[in-house]
Amino acid sequence: MIxxxxxxxxxxxxxxxxxxxxxxxxxxxxxxxxMLFTFETLTEGGEATMxxxxxxxxxxxxxxxxxxxxxMISDEYxxxxxxxxxxxPVSDAEVVLGKFFGTFLFYVALILSTLVYVVALAMFSKxxxxxxxxxxLGLLLxxxxxxxxxxxxxxxxxHQLIAAVLAIAILALFSYAVDYLAMIQGGAWRNTLSYINIxxxxxxxxxxxxxxxxxxxxxxxxxxxxxxxxxxxESKRWR
Amino acid sequence: xxxxxxxTKAYGDRVAVNGISFHIDEGEIVGFLxxxxxxxxxxxxxxxxxxPATSGSASVGGHDVFTESMQVRRVIGYLPESTPLDxxxxxxxxxxxxxxxxxxxxxxxxxxxxxVADLCWLGEFINRPIHQLSKGMKQxxxxxxxLLHDPKVLILDEPTVGLDPTQIRETRNLIQELAKRHTVLLxxxxxxxxEATCQRTIxxxxxxxxxxxxxxxxxxxxxxxxxxxxxxxxxxxxxEKAVKAINGVKExxxxxxxGWHRFIIETNKNADPxxxxxxxxxENKWSMRELRLEAGTLEEFFVRITAEQAAQRKAAEVRS
Numbered sequence: 236m237i238x239x240x241x242x243x244x245x246x247x248x249x250x251x252x253x254x255x256x257x258x259x260x261x262x263x264x265x266x267x268x269x270m271l272f273t274f275e276t277l278t279e280g281g282e283a284t285m286x287x288x289x290x291x292x293x294x295x296x297x298x299x300x301x302x303x304x305x306x307m308i309s310d311e312y313x314x315x316x317x318x319x320x321x322x323x324p325v326s327d328a329e330v331v332l333g334k335f336f337g338t339f340l341f342y343v344a345l346i347l348s349t350l351v352y353v354v355a356l357a358m359f360s361k362x363x364x365x366x367x368x369x370x371x372l373g374l375l376l377x378x379x380x381x382x383x384x385x386x387x388x389x390x391x392x393x394h395q396l397i398a399a400v401l402a403i404a405i406l407a408l409f410s411y412a413v414d415y416l417a418m419i420q421g422g423a424w425r426n427t428l429s430y431i432n433i434x435x436x437x438x439x440x441x442x443x444x445x446x447x448x449x450x451x452x453x454x455x456x457x458x459x460x461x462x463x464x465x466x467x468x469e470s471k472r473w474r
Numbered sequence: 475x476x477x478x479x480x481x482t483k484a485y486g487d488r489v490a491v492n493g494i495s496f497h498i499d500e501g502e503i504v505g506f507l508x509x510x511x512x513x514x515x516x517x518x519x520x521x522x523x524x525x526p527a528t529s530g531s532a533s534v535g536g537h538d539v540f541t542e543s544m545q546v547r548r549v550i551g552y553l554p555e556s557t558p559l560d561x562x563x564x565x566x567x568x569x570x571x572x573x574x575x576x577x578x579x580x581x582x583x584x585x586x587x588x589x590v591a592d593l594c595w596l597g598e599f600i601n602r603p604i605h606q607l608s609k610g611m612k613q614x615x616x617x618x619x620x621l622l623h624d625p626k627v628l629i630l631d632e633p634t635v636g637l638d639p640t641q642i643r644e645t646r647n648l649i650q651e652l653a654k655r656h657t658v659l660l661x662x663x664x665x666x667x668x669e670a671t672c673q674r675t676i677x678x679x680x681x682x683x684x685x686x687x688x689x690x691x692x693x694x695x696x697x698x699x700x701x702x703x704x705x706x707x708x709x710x711x712x713x714e715k716a717v718k719a720i721n722g723v724k725e726x727x728x729x730x731x732x733g734w735h736r737f738i739i740e741t742n743k744n745a746d747p748x749x750x751x752x753x754x755x756x757e758n759k760w761s762m763r764e765l766r767l768e769a770g771t772l773e774e775f776f777v778r779i780t781a782e783q784a785a786q787r788k789a790a791e792v793r794s
């Protein structure tokens with residue numbers, strides 16, 4: 236099983252690195268974060284912390300990761316490669332996991348390249364490295380969840396663009412819309428709505444707090460969306 | 475090797491495959507013949523575990539396609555109709571990936587890729603990105619993939635569609651070569667295609683099996699609806715009368731043009747009165763410029779079969 240997931244992961248990574256969109260997304264992400272870092276964080280007398288940049292990344296990634304995942308499953312169905320894939324001895328879950336790890340590894344590479352900012356920051360000041368490490372841990376968990384939502388959206392449609400819009404909509408709903416809903420809805424709903432807010436859980440990490448509750452939230456919701464994705468693929472066989 | 479029992483697939487109200495049963499023995503090469511939309515691809519997709527049947531069952535190599543899907547997939551090499559490939563990869567990279575998910579080790583993969591590249595004449599094209607390859611070359615890469623794990627059963631959906639005549643001939647030869655080591659089920663909508671390659675043919679139309687047998691048996695069945703064409707000069711009425719009197723002639727129609735009479739003669743099953751007509755013509759000194767048996771084409775056969783099916787369905791509806 237591990238060998239097959241590994242092979243599928245390599246295939247996805249190759250597809251990502253051979254696609255034009257991955258470079259566009261990567262370059263834009265680094266360009267925007269680089270500008271934000273230069274003009275906001277790297278200022279004279281500014282606070283030596285990555286926290287504002289982490290918070291910027293959390294919404295930038297809502298746009299970036301769905302663009303990476305959008306074609307992953309939708310295109311298998313649109314191009315018909317799903318037929319050769321699903322008649323080879325691999326399970327639906329292995330296919331989804333391969334795609335997930337492929338996306339995640341690309342994401343890790345993207346996030347690692349932002350370590351340059353930490354190095355730049357450390358050259359001029361003394362940032363809290365442990366807090367920064369927690370921030371990066373939070374980014375990894377956040378990216379995993381975004382990737383799983385993106386894959387889920389991609390499994391729902393044959394059209395890449397619809398998959399991207401759908402994923403961005405779901406992520407925006409759980410990041411921003413729930414905040415607004417919590418504000419207008421009082422009482423018991425408020426706790427639930429604030430629990431399912433992705434960014435609330437992420438903010439702990441970007442502040443530099445190690446929060447096991449948030450880890451549980453990210454890991455379980457990532458697993459949940461991957462599970463949904465497998466179920467959608469299974470249900471497609473019956474149609 | 476392949477056992478299919480009452481296999482049915484319905485998409486909502488539309489029944490694509492309607493309770494078909496057949497079996498294929500080890501080492502056989504069987505053609506699945508039928509017009510487009512007859513249910514060939516759907517049947518193959520059920521046998522290859524791509525989609526589950528609505529009812530009925532199928533097994534390959536003793537494994538049920540539904541409950542032992544993974545074992546079945548290991549036994550089968552499948553070439554889908556549209557030859558879907560990872561077009562951004564090079565052919566070699568693609569085959570390597572396919573070998574990995576089939577659980578072949580590094581050395582097994584290297585040997586297998588070399589074997590299938592030789593078998594399918596991939597040549598230098600193996601190092602080209604797949605999106606640069608021609609349709610025929612892509613077909614070969616797809617076939618190479620289906621052969622990679624040396625499967626007991628090969629299922630090929632329209633393997634020659636979209637190829638040029640040379641490639642079609644090469645592919646047919648290859649399939650016949652492969653039939654020595656594998657059990658082969660291939661589909662086609664062209665009769666000569668199946669005739670040239672298969673030992674046995676299953677004809678499917680409207681989701682049901684309408685005939686099956688060796689190519690020769692089927693040819694006779696298809697010819698049931700054959701006609702004779704004769705063009706003669708002379709007294710048209712007399713000729714018609716004489717021809718009608720020949721044993722085996724069912725009906726005669728006549729067209730006249732510039733002194734020549736063209737007779738379209740419907741015959742009884744397996745009757746061939748060509749010799750009798752020729753003798754008649756020489757005895758009566760009628761000039762003849764054409765005499766031929768117009769063999770029923772596969773298309774006509776399908777039209778007849780589907781008309782029969784429609785009539786049966788109507789009758790069934792009336793009864794109920």
